[in-house]
Amino acid sequence: LGVERWKAANGDQIAGHDIEVRTEDDGCFEEDITEQAAERLLRIKGLVGVIGPMCSAGAEATIPRYAEAGIVAISGSATSTSLTVDQPQGRFFFRTAYRNDLEGTFIGLFLTSSPDLGIESVYLIDDGEMYGEDLASNAQRIAEQGGVLVTRESIVTGTVDFSDLAGRIVQANPDFVAFAGFNPEAALLYRQLRDAGYDGPFGAGDGAASVTEFVEPVGEEAEGVLFAGCKLALPDDVLAEFVDLHGYEPVTAFAAQYPDEGRIQA
Numbered sequence: 001l002g003v004e005r006w007k008a009a010n011g012d013q014i015a016g017h018d019i020e021v022r023t024e025d026d027g028c029f030e031e032d033i034t035e036q037a038a039e040r041l042l043r044i045k046g047l048v049g050v051i052g053p054m055c056s057a058g059a060e061a062t063i064p065r066y067a068e069a070g071i072v073a074i075s076g077s078a079t080s081t082s083l084t085v086d087q088p089q090g091r092f093f094f095r096t097a098y099r100n101d102l103e104g105t106f107i108g109l110f111l112t113s114s115p116d117l118g119i120e121s122v123y124l125i126d127d128g129e130m131y132g133e134d135l136a137s138n139a140q141r142i143a144e145q146g147g148v149l150v151t152r153e154s155i156v157t158g159t160v161d162f163s164d165l166a167g168r169i170v171q172a173n174p175d176f177v178a179f180a181g182f183n184p185e186a187a188l189l190y191r192q193l194r195d196a197g198y199d200g201p202f203g204a205g206d207g208a209a210s211v212t213e214f215v216e217p218v219g220e221e222a223e224g225v226l227f228a229g230c231k232l233a234l235p236d237d238v239l240a241e242f243v244d245l246h247g248y249e250p251v252t253a254f255a256a257q258y259p260d261e262g263r264i265q266a
Contacts, residue, residue: 001242002262028051029129029157029182035152036059047071049265051258056080056100056131059093065094073119074264076257079103079206080134084241096257096264098229100134103205107135107228108142109204111176117201121149123174125165125189127181128154135205136180151172155185162189166196179204183213194221203228206253232256 027033186208206229
């Protein structure tokens with residue numbers, strides 16, 4: 001969308017060269033798929049920039065490769081804190097997304113500054129991946145600084161049976177349960193927590209904040225779930241152009257960041 005808006009305002013060429021957008025499925029946190037997508041993109045003659053990678057683990061795996069090739073990559077959704085700080089010299093990686101240390105701080109402050117909820121203990125689960133571990137660690141740091149007792153666990157991505165974990169959480173009876181990771185794990189964990197008898201508040205980060213992947217599968221029980229890093233409201237004209245281009249309204253948390261990224265690349 002960002003590239004199309006730029007072309008509408010400035011024309012279809014830059015310095016006499018046609019602007020073309022090629023797409024690849026980068027596998028999100030499956031680094032091997034992200035690396036394969038990067039190799040295919042880097043074989044394209046005339047490649048001048050990459051919109052992506054989509055997720056933190058894939059970004060970490062491919063940032064050095066893009067840097068070696070002198071290709072600027074701008075991600076609208078890779079949020080792990082270290083990506084921009086620890087990248088190779090030359091610094092060809094940028095992002096329009098916020099960082100996990102900021103989102104984690106926000107979550108931690110919410111947990112320590114919500115007197116109506118009276119949160120003294122939290123069960124904090126991550127998905128064992130780069131994004132989830134980083135986000136959870138930053139939230140844990142701030143929560144513990146504020147005096148909240150945090151119990152931390154990790155799951156394995158792809159798990160579908162959370163009955164044992166749900167049982168431990170019900171037995172611990174925390175004031176809040178938080179998950180840092182993606183769907184379907186977030187939705188499955190939440191449903192099984194409710195089935196096990198946990199009736200307290202539940203929250204998750206941007207990776208799980210999805211109407212189609214969390215709210216719709218969970219149904220009415222999604223009412224009251226708290227999400228951090230939800231999508232920003234798009235201006236009416238941008239929203240209309242998005243729908244015209246894609247045929248549906250945006251459902252991801254980073255609907256505003258990616259058009260900005262495309263305009264910057266153009």
